[in-house]
Amino acid sequence: MTGAVRVPLRVLAYGRSGDKGGTANIGIAARRPEFYPVLLREVTAERVQSHFADRAATVSRFELSNLHALNFLLPGILGKGGSSTLRLDPQGKALADALLFLPVDLLPHEADLLGDAGERSEG
């Protein structure tokens, strides 16, 4: 396999999101340790902010290399909190799903890591 490949983030990672007042957090973890460098390079705070540009002015990223995971904080994305906002998904439980749709570009050697067709086909 050669050539760059674009996949949705969920091919490389899983995750969970939740609320703390008006702030949501989205934690994502690499499905395999080899994918963690790709997450570090591709899933920057800037890219996450632009993915949620209509809802979040700032995004902070924290690294948990021990878990091959990243944690993102999105202050104010839930307004004044889950019990106050008129939005659907007031507690941000679906935000991890939304982030896992993020398109991620893999370098050729990284794309080779995907191996079986099952992983690729999600792209």
Add this chain to the structure above:
Amino acid sequence: MTLGEARRIRIGGGLGYWGDDTSAPGRLVRDGDLDYLVMDFLAEVTMSILQKQKQRDPTLGYAADVVGILRDVLPDAVRRGVKIVCNAGGVNPIACADRVRQMADELGLGDAVTVAAIVGDDLLGRVDELHTQGVAFANLETGADFDAIKERLACANAYIGATSVRDALAAGANVVLGGRIADPSLTLGPLMFEHAWADSDWDLLAAGIVAGHLVECGAHSTGGNHQDWQKVEGLEDVGFPIVEVTADGEIIMTKCPGTGGRVARETVVEQLLYEIGDPTTYLTPDVTVDFTTLHVEELADDAVRVSGATGRAAPDTLKVSAAYSDGYSGNTLYLYSAPDALARARRAGEILDFRIGRLGLALTETRTDFIGAGAVHEGRTPHTADEPCEVVLRYAVKADTADAVRRAFVEASTIFHGPPGKTNLISGRPKVTEVLSYWPTLVSREAVVPEVVIL
């Protein structure tokens, strides 16, 4: 159970939220070979609902589900020596403990049950005094001034830690009912008591908090709510989590035997990432925990070891969970069918905007969603469905008064004269509910003195 370092305390998380599976605690007690059952009943604005109940009736104000749960659980718990720790006391732990005491007596358990209530976290009656003394109570997220909402405050509870749980157990309690005890501290308390961990054994306290974090959301760490839900077998009978914790802070995570669900690296990591901020600085009333030193290792099917927790001193301040009355809201749901389901729903939304708008009601917010046409992810999915067969128009309204919201919904019923193919998904008029907005803030540790009351 053997003495020494290998002694493991086995703690089951029987409830992740108020309204969770009421059969799970009993199952854990009967099948889980537990030392402790812990249950978390409280969410951020639960306390304001409980304050309202207490204002109506001074014998209420606690999570009432606890009565039925303990009626089921207590006889077996007593027989097996399983102790129970929970925060079901809400804003009235004494009333909760009274009720549980009475029930234990009715069950004939009498002296076999010692109930402890933990009080001191409820600041609602002390806020004025503390504010006058110089506690700012500014909003922790926005910096906003407390005076803007002070008159509308509905609840204010300091998150308190594990030491009062430990003290209650040391006083001989086998049922501990607190109020706003921090979720993971419910688990740390028994570990401090059983393993004689000191208040400044930061790494050990951190391990106890991590163990608590793993069980505090019930089956969310055992396959429930898991991203790879297709891989989880037996989700219809998902088991609730159990942690075994040694005196040196090693955690083995598993679940109730004979149940469905899955405990694997992925389910554990997902739960570790849940509702955390800076992972090096996870603040609790007991210890500041660093999640970046944890080591997660699968030992066998449904057995994952979590080790390496590190901690440092807890902050001088305690977080306060407060909420204030912030108007009223409600929403309608109208289902539109093909052909042109989305276009019909959009046109209906425009009609509602016009008709409700021209009434001149003092609405503070309206919101239109088209459920079935990307309403949740709002364009963040790479593909949208072709013309959907059905779309639900959700029209939500917020105002300072309940009357304004009600009037808007009277007007909304004229939408029967709008586009065709409509089903009203809400029977009768939509419910109008009080909006309680969250006000996270801080208070100094010295201002909060938890107290154990034995009943």
